[in-house]
Amino acid sequence: MDLDNDLDASTPCTVARRSSVAQGRALLSIWEKAFAISRHGQYSDDSLEAVTCIETFAKDMKIAALSQDVVTVNGHMAPIWGVVCLALGLNLEEVGYLFLLNHVKAVLSAAVRASVMGPYMSHSILASEQLQTLVKKSLEAVWFLQPEDAGQVVPALDLWLGRHELLYSRIFNS
Structure with a gap:
């Protein structure tokens, strides 16, 4: 819960905060309705501790x-993602790689919806060895950072993103 609270305190943009919380709560709902039932009784010691954490968090x-x-x-996405993946038995390297890969997929999906690139180009990027190498190197660069050292500050971007929902015509309605 500390990481969730820290993430909330360090997200000044209301649009980004609302999005992260919505995604986190959706993942928690998926855990409760699908993963927890399918994994019932199949937990290692680490997974069991994570399941207990998820249940306490949900309550x-x-x-x-x-x-x-x-x-x-x-209920921010990142901490819930981490504990759900641990409960599913994934190791930390897999969790980090999947988290970054999902972010890349989201960025590429937005690029396709905005007609910056086509779906075939997006898929070729996702399947490329360059992307795999980039994700692995990105993880290596930040792997030993503490949560309090992992943030970045881009005030102009926060202001720009924060005003997005007030625009008359928005690219995406999220």
Whole structure:
């Protein structure tokens, strides 16, 4: 929960924050409705600890949703992703690689929707050895960073993204 709270505090852009929380809560819902049932009773010690963490987190989120007090549990995507992957038995290297690869897929999907490139170009990039190497090198570059050292500050970009939902015509309605 500390990482979720830190992520919430370090995300000044309301659009990015809302998106991260929506994705995290959706992943938590998928865990509860699909993965937890299919994996019932098939846990290692590390996975069992992660499952307990997910269940506690989900319970705290439900309690926070009913409360009128200040929200103490947010449900950002990154921490929920990590604990769900651990509960599914993935190792840390696989979790990091998949997280970055999913981000690349999201960026390429946005490029296709914006007609910057076509779907075949997008798929060729995803299947390329260059991308695999880039993702692996990116992970190596930041692997030993502590969470408090992992952020970056781009105020102009935060302002630009934060104003996106107020535009008359938006590229994406998310």
